[in-house]
Amino acid sequence: MMGNTHMNDSFVYVTYIYTTPQKVWDAITKPEFAHLYWMHTNVSDWKKGSRWEHRHGDGSGKVLIDGTVLESDPPRRLVITWTRPDHSQAPSRVTFDIADYSGGLVCLTVTHDQLAHDQAMASSIAGGWPKVLSNLKSLLETGRAENIWLTKNKEG
Amino acid sequence: MDMAGSSFIYVTYIRAPQQTVWDALTKQEFQKMYWFGGHQESDWKAGSPWKMYMPAHGLTDSGEIVESDPPNRVVIKWRNEFRPQLKEEGYSRCVMELATEDDLTKLSITHTMDKENSQLVQAVSGGWPRILSSLKTFLETGAAHPDTRGAAEQKK
Numbered sequence: 001m002m003g004n005t006h007m008n009d010s011f012v013y014v015t016y017i018y019t020t021p022q023k024v025w026d027a028i029t030k031p032e033f034a035h036l037y038w039m040h041t042n043v044s045d046w047k048k049g050s051r052w053e054h055r056h057g058d059g060s061g062k063v064l065i066d067g068t069v070l071e072s073d074p075p076r077r078l079v080i081t082w083t084r085p086d087h088s089q090a091p092s093r094v095t096f097d098i099a100d101y102s103g104g105l106v107c108l109t110v111t112h113d114q115l116a117h118d119q120a121m122a123s124s125i126a127g128g129w130p131k132v133l134s135n136l137k138s139l140l141e142t143g144r145a146e147n148i149w150l151t152k153n154k155e156g
Numbered sequence: 157m158d159m160a161g162s163s164f165i166y167v168t169y170i171r172a173p174q175q176t177v178w179d180a181l182t183k184q185e186f187q188k189m190y191w192f193g194g195h196q197e198s199d200w201k202a203g204s205p206w207k208m209y210m211p212a213h214g215l216t217d218s219g220e221i222v223e224s225d226p227p228n229r230v231v232i233k234w235r236n237e238f239r240p241q242l243k244e245e246g247y248s249r250c251v252m253e254l255a256t257e258d259d260l261t262k263l264s265i266t267h268t269m270d271k272e273n274s275q276l277v278q279a280v281s282g283g284w285p286r287i288l289s290s291l292k293t294f295l296e297t298g299a300a301h302p303d304t305r306g307a308a309e310q311k312k
Contacts (some may be wrong), residue, residue: 074174103302
C-alpha cells in the first residue's frame with residue numbers, strides 16, 4: 001500500500017510467485033483450488049457481466065461477499081466488484097493483474113480500491129489480503145498451505 | 157498515520173520460526189542470498205550505525221538503528237546515499253515488526269518519509285515486494301528467487 005493523503009481509498013499488494021499465470025488464474029477462479037489456501041471459494045462463470053460469489057468454505061455455502069465481473073481476460077486480468085451480501089454499503093472493486101516476470105516468476109498485483117466510503121471494509125481487507133496471498137504463494141511454491149483464519153494464539 | 161507524509165506498508169506471512177526470519181533480515185550471509193546480493197553492516201543495537209552495500213553500487217543507504225528488540229522489532233533511520241534526488245530527501249524511517257502466529261511468522265514492514273510524494277518511498281515500494289517475496293521463498297524452499305540472488309549465486 002502506498003499513499004499520501006487518502007490512505008484508505010485503495011490497497012495494493014504485489015507478490016512474486018514461482019508458477020505460471022494460468023495456475024494463479026485457476027487458484028483465484030476455481031472453487032476447489034481457492035478452498036486450499038483461501039479456505040473459502042469463489043464461484044462464477046467468470047464472464048464479463050456475470051455474478052460472482054465468495055462463499056464460506058465450511059460447506060454451508062454461505063455467501064460472504066458477492067459482486068459482478070467487470071473485466072475478464074484469462075489468465076491475465078480479472079476485475080470484479082466486491083459487495084457486502086446485505087448490500088449495506090456501495091461496492092468496492094478488486095483487480096487481479098497477472099504478469100510474467102523474469103526468472104520464471106509471475107508478478108501478481110491485487111488492487112482493492114473504491115473503499116473510501118467503507119472504512120470497516122478497508123481495514124478488514126488490509127488484514128486479509130496479505131494472509132490470503134502469502135498462503136497462495138506458499139501453496140504454489142511448496143504444495144502446502146495453512147488454515148489462515150484459525151489463530152490458536154489469539155482465539156484459542 | 158501522518159497524513160502529510162508518504163508511506164509503504166507490506167505484510168507477509170512466512171512458514172519459519174520468528175528467530176530464523178530475524179536472522180535472515182539481519183545477518184549478512186543470509187541477506188546476500190535474497191537481497192540482490194547486497195548486505196548490511198550493523199550490530200543492530202539502538203544507537204548503532206547501519207549501512208547497506210550492493211555489489212554494483214557499493215554503499216547505497218546508511219543511517220542508524222533507532223530501536224531494537226530482537227527478534228520482535230527494529231526501527232532504522234534510513235537515507236539513500238547513491239541517488240542524489242533520493243539522498244536530498246533526507247532520512248526515512250523503516251520499521252520491521254515480527255510476530256509468531258501459529259506456525260507462521262508475520263513480518264510487517266512500514267517505510268515512511270515525512271514528505272509527500274517521496275521518491276525514496278516510491279523506490280522502496282518497488283523493491284520491498286521483490287525482496288520479501290524472495291525472502292519467503294528462500295526460507296520456505298531453501299532457494300531464493302533467481303533475480304534477487306547475488307551475481308556469484310546466479311552463475312552457479
